[in-house]
Amino acid sequence: MTISPADIETQAAAFQEGFAHLRSEIGRVFVGQPALVEQLLVCFFCQGHGLIEGPPGLGKTLLVRTLSDALDLRFSRIQCTPDLMPADVTGTNLLVETPGGARDFTFQRGPLFANIVMADELNRATPRTQAAFLEAMQERHVTVFGTTHPLEEPFSVFATQNPIEMEGTYPLPEAQLDRFFFKLTVKSPDIADLAEILDRTTGPDQHTATARFGADVVRTMVGLVKRVKVGDPAMQMVLRLVRATHPDAAEAPAMVKSYVRYGASPRAAQAMILAAKALALLGGRYHVATDDVRRVASPALVHRIIRNFHGEMEQVSTDAIVDGVLAAAEA
Amino acid sequence: MTDRPAGQLVIDHVSRCRRRLRLLAFVRHACLACATAVLVAAACALGLRVSSAIAAEWIGAGVGLGLAVAGLAAALRTPTRRATAAALDRRLHLQDRVVTALQLADDEDPIASLIVRDASHRLRAVVPARVFPLDLRFDWRVLLAPAAAALGVLLMLSWNETAAVPQAPAARGQGGAAGRPLATQPPSAEAARAEEVAAAPEGMAATAPDTERRAEPSAAATSQSRDARAAAANPAAGDARASKEGQSQRPSTGDDAETTSARTESTLAPSEPERVTSRSGGPQGASSPNSPEGVNAPASAGAPATPGRGGLAAAALAAGPAAGGVAGQSPQATDLARAELPARQPSYDVRYRAAWVKAQAALAQNRVPRSLRSYVRNYFEAIRPATAE
Numbered sequence: 082m083t084i085s086p087a088d089i090e091t092q093a094a095a096f097q098e099g100f101a102h103l104r105s106e107i108g109r110v111f112v113g114q115p116a117l118v119e120q121l122l123v124c125f126f127c128q129g130h131g132l133i134e135g136p137p138g139l140g141k142t143l144l145v146r147t148l149s150d151a152l153d154l155r156f157s158r159i160q161c162t163p164d165l166m167p168a169d170v171t172g173t174n175l176l177v178e179t180p181g182g183a184r185d186f187t188f189q190r191g192p193l194f195a196n197i198v199m200a201d202e203l204n205r206a207t208p209r210t211q212a213a214f215l216e217a218m219q220e221r222h223v224t225v226f227g228t229t230h231p232l233e234e235p236f237s238v239f240a241t242q243n244p245i246e247m248e249g250t251y252p253l254p255e256a257q258l259d260r261f262f263f264k265l266t267v268k269s270p271d272i273a274d275l276a277e278i279l280d281r282t283t284g285p286d287q288h289t290a291t292a293r294f295g296a297d298v299v300r301t302m303v304g305l306v307k308r309v310k311v312g313d314p315a316m317q318m319v320l321r322l323v324r325a326t327h328p329d330a331a332e333a334p335a336m337v338k339s340y341v342r343y344g345a346s347p348r349a350a351q352a353m354i355l356a357a358k359a360l361a362l363l364g365g366r367y368h369v370a371t372d373d374v375r376r377v378a379s380p381a382l383v384h385r386i387i388r389n390f391h392g393e394m395e396q397v398s399t400d401a402i403v404d405g406v407l408a409a410a411e412a
Numbered sequence: 413m414t415d416r417p418a419g420q421l422v423i424d425h426v427s428r429c430r431r432r433l434r435l436l437a438f439v440r441h442a443c444l445a446c447a448t449a450v451l452v453a454a455a456c457a458l459g460l461r462v463s464s465a466i467a468a469e470w471i472g473a474g475v476g477l478g479l480a481v482a483g484l485a486a487a488l489r490t491p492t493r494r495a496t497a498a499a500l501d502r503r504l505h506l507q508d509r510v511v512t513a514l515q516l517a518d519d520e521d522p523i524a525s526l527i528v529r530d531a532s533h534r535l536r537a538v539v540p541a542r543v544f545p546l547d548l549r550f551d552w553r554v555l556l557a558p559a560a561a562a563l564g565v566l567l568m569l570s571w572n573e574t575a576a577v578p579q580a581p582a583a584r585g586q587g588g589a590a591g592r593p594l595a596t597q598p599p600s601a602e603a604a605r606a607e608e609v610a611a612a613p614e615g616m617a618a619t620a621p622d623t624e625r626r627a628e629p630s631a632a633a634t635s636q637s638r639d640a641r642a643a644a645a646n647p648a649a650g651d652a653r654a655s656k657e658g659q660s661q662r663p664s665t666g667d668d669a670e671t672t673s674a675r676t677e678s679t680l681a682p683s684e685p686e687r688v689t690s691r692s693g694g695p696q697g698a699s700s701p702n703s704p705e706g707v708n709a710p711a712s713a714g715a716p717a718t719p720g721r722g723g724l725a726a727a728a729l730a731a732g733p734a735a736g737g738v739a740g741q742s743p744q745a746t747d748l749a750r751a752e753l754p755a756r757q758p759s760y761d762v763r764y765r766a767a768w769v770k771a772q773a774a775l776a777q778n779r780v781p782r783s784l785r786s787y788v789r790n791y792f793e794a795i796r797p798a799t800a801e
Contacts, residue, residue, distance in 0.1 A: 084522060086526050086529075310519075310523055313494070314498065314512075366507065366509070366527075367527050371508060
């Protein structure tokens with residue numbers, strides 16, 4: 082089916098209006114942090130998975146749930162614990178008795194079968210359970226007893242992890258970290274936001290987001306994002322950025338050579354391009370600009386850069402490394 | 413669907429901006445290259461002490477060379493179409509619209525056509541000269557330094573030439589009456605001077621110091637010219653000397669034989685023949701009516717020719733600068749006089765022949781006193797150039 086420029090313009094206008102509506106609806110429930118909200122929405126409309134990191138009590142779960150409510154999508158939440166089993170996530174075959182009296186195995190779908198999955202404190206789950214998420218996030222299907230079950234589109238996993246309570250946790254391996262499209266950091270609210278939070282949560286009125294869109298609309302919006310064109314300047318910038326994160330690359334700045342063990346994978350480049358496309362649409366453009374790449378570089382790269390011993394000992398943050406990489410790529 | 417006109421519009425706009433960038437690059441390079449070339453040319457001209465005319469030519473050539481280099485540099489370093497589009501994006505904050513539109517100008521995708529249309533819409537009102545104004549990337553006043561340096565060098569060389577010109581007449585006897593540079597005098601200045609002297613009363617035409625001053629630097633201070641000067645300064649002494657040497661062939665005509673003799677000596681003195689000639693001929697009054705071919709023609713500024721002494725003087729004057737510049741009768745002096753002759757004057761040989769023809773005519777017409785005829789012949793024999801037959 083061919084699509085006309087007029088149709089695209091209509092879809093783009095709907096995308097911008099829907100995005101603004103989502104921002105507004107989420108803002109009615111989740112106070113402040115507009116950048117975080119935007120990154121979350123970009124991540125979702127690019128059909129990526131987000132790793133949300135922040136101290137407890139900052140509304141990580143609320144944020145993802147509100148997104149699901151506003152989009153009118155199926156939402157499921159998994160509280161990860163050390164005793165959580167993969168079958169508890171993916172589902173399992175149950176022996177059931179048919180109406181005719183026969184017994185048969187029937188697949189019982191797990192919480193992964195939803196449009197938006199919230200994996201709370203993912204780093205508390207055992208590596209075995211984390212691996213169950215791995216296949217679902219990357220392949221968008223689960224395999225149980227040799228049978229593959231596709232996941233319904235749209236599908237996004239938003240995992241949270243608590244950076245301060247590391248005891249009894251299983252830090253996510255690099256391979257699994259790489260599966261996350263963005264790493265979103267929730268910051269503590271300032272005075273005004275904190276007052277607003279108190280006002281909203283301690284009063285008699287309960288704020289909720291108005292449901293809208295649905296899976297079909299979201300799929301259309303996701304498809305539109307992928308149609309956005311990428312010009313040479315933006316593409317070159319993405320390539321330079323990714324190359325600059327590798328300590329053995331000539332383009333790498335001194336900071337990367339000193340403190341980085343592994344650089345970003347091609348998935349980082351894919352994430353930057355896709356996220357930049359979404360930002361371009363939001364900006365009323367049908368092409369990616371270098372400014373878009375610049376805006377998405379940090380959330381796309383920060384969890385994909387693995388520091389070496391010196392970097393960890395000197396407590397060089399990956400944010401600082403990404404800033405250095407950005408400066409080197411623009412030079 | 414492809415929006416070809418919009419794509420072509422984008423390409424045209426980018427091409428116009430590209431031409432503008434090329435022009436700016438040319439101007440920028442031309443300023444630098446011309447300034448450098450002018451400085452180098454001025455330095456070379458100053459170092460080699462060439463004339464101001466040559467220095468001006470060198471500086472002009474430097475400017476031309478700078479322009480050529482700038483043109484070459486601008487042609488070689490013209491930004492590509494893509495670089496021009498990127499520059500447009502940066503200047504107009506178009507967020508890579510033009511670059512992407514240029515890249516997708518031939519794309520069939522509907523999104524591409526939207527991008528191209530958007531870019532062409534934004535470029536429609538763009539004026540390249542406003543987007544890329546003249547920017548030398550340095551303070552234009554820097555260019556005043558090489559210009560001032562070139563002008564200074566030209567002025568310095570020109571001043572040196574002006575100061576050096578009077579040295580030539582000074583070497584030849586302090587030049588004209590007003591001490592003007594020789595180069596500023598017209599070719600007939602000496603004849604005019606002779607006219608002035610001729611118009612003066614007899615005996616006041618030339619004072620002894622004047623004669624001495626003129627004769628002194630003539631470098632050809634032969635003994636004969638010294639005698640002539642002495643005679644001019646002190647007619648009595650000159651008389652005595654002439655009598656003593658037996659060369660005072662007194663003219664059969666004339667009022668004062670001694671003075672005439674001395675004047676004749678002075679006339680034949682190479683240092684200033686024309687002056688003395690005029691002096692001797694002037695007071696005598698009108699030109700000779702039987703002077704067929706204007707013996708005094710070289711002194712045609714008005715110096716009258718008279719028979720007798722005047723004729724001899726006219727003959728010597730006809731020899732003009734040749735005789736005057738010979739500095740006596742020594743070959744070295746003749747060479748010196750040749751060296752001092754301005755390049756644009758006829759050669760010594762030509763002038764000698766002309767003067768000798770006129771002298772022969774004067775001799776044939778008995779306009780030269782008999783007692784002086786041999787003297788005239790001897791004189792011309794003495795100053796005869798080696799090449800003359």
